[in-house]
Amino acid sequence: MSSNFEANNNNGEKQLVCVTGAGGFIGSWVVKELLIRGYHVRGTARDPADSKNAHLLELEGADQRLSLCRADVLDAASLRAAFSGCHGVFHVASPVSNDPDLVPVAVEGTRNVINAAADMGVRRVVFTSSYGAVHMNPSRSPDAVLDETCWSDYEFCRQTDNLYCCAKMMAEMTATEEAAKRGLELAVVVPSMTMGPMLQQTLNFSSNHVARYLMGTKKSYPNAVAAYVDVRDVARAHVLVYERPDARGRYLCIGTVLHRAELLRMLRDLFPQYPATAKCEDDGKPMAKPYKFSNQRLKDLGLEFTPLRKSLHEAVLCMQQKSHLPLIYPVPKHHVEFTVFRQKLESYLNSRALKSDDTFHSLDRPGQQCNTWATREGPSGKPL
Ligand SMILES: NC(=O)c1ccc[n+]([C@@H]2O[C@H](COP(=O)([O-])OP(=O)(O)OC[C@H]3O[C@@H](n4cnc5c(N)ncnc54)[C@H](OP(=O)(O)O)[C@@H]3O)[C@@H](O)[C@H]2O)c1
Structure with missing residues (x-):
């Protein structure tokens, strides 16, 4: 079955789909990607009229094919209204924080989304998980390949107060269980730390992470490795798994894994004029080694990953342009x-x-x- 067959309705037009958390960093790019591909899109926000969502209305195709709708994931009735007439739902909304309030929004919010989707006759749901639900496992062998079979160690996350990872694990499991109970087709995109240019004006968590290192606001960096991916690849992954009728289960969305020292080297190389963090917390100790990972499932669907250097470069230019970073010019080398x-x-x-x-x-x-x-x-x- 071709992917277009699924994505079109009987008149050959692209279907109506809903994106929760449309105004956020990843949500905005998912909306943009769907509009580019000709979909009719309904985006949810808790306050669609808030100026922080205004960028959505500027997207190409938005005037004809985008509507915004008020919905809170803790309010099932608002979700049912948002999903009315939709073929598919992309459940992206979830706070990115370590605040205890995030747990009910992530977990009960996801339960509400899946059930509201099933109530309204939606066929396919794409859920945005996080590699926080996958990689936090101190017992994983350094030689093991991180793939879709891996889960974080819940007890370890709880004991180390990593509420975000606990919440994303519970939310993903809830999505899987509820979708199975209600007979919904579910595909899960599992992005790692997401980088790249922002469409929205407000600074999201992962962009702020880059800004804080570049400005040296973080006095030292941990002796740790992390996984990164470009926000445009994450958006494409959402639409790719949606359009493949046979796509089910998890899709690890990771472009690269590298040590924080390497990330900082890349940033300093690209933007030497900023006072980037230079000190490692663990100076003198052996460096943590990058682990292996597999992004083969998404590559098999045709996703090509953007180099991290390009994502970082464009993320910083974008933050300069939106005044989240001061514009410092390089001292001429030549x-x-x-x-x-x-x-x-x-x-x-x-x-x-x-x-x-x-x-x-x-x-x-x-x-x-x-x-x-x-x-x-x-x-x-x-x-x-
Ligand atoms: N950025 C990353 O590095 C990264 C990596 C892996 C996974 N993820 C996942 O990707 C998703 C989006 O993250 P992001 O980085 O794009 O975050 P973001 O920019 O902070 O966006 C979060 C979105 O969640 C919505 N939201 C929060 N509480 C809500 C509620 N009670 N009801 C409805 N919507 C609510 C917000 O909408 P309002 O306009 O209503 O506030 C906002 O649009 C999350 O599920 C996150 O776990 C992110």
């Missing part, structure tokens, strides 16, 4: 080269007897080498 370039340019100007302003204007076009130099950095380190 004074000598710049001076030579300038001399050549001046001699060219003299030979052509043109005014320098005009010439900068005429050179300021894409694809011209002078433009690259001129807009990157002037002798003062500021863009020309």
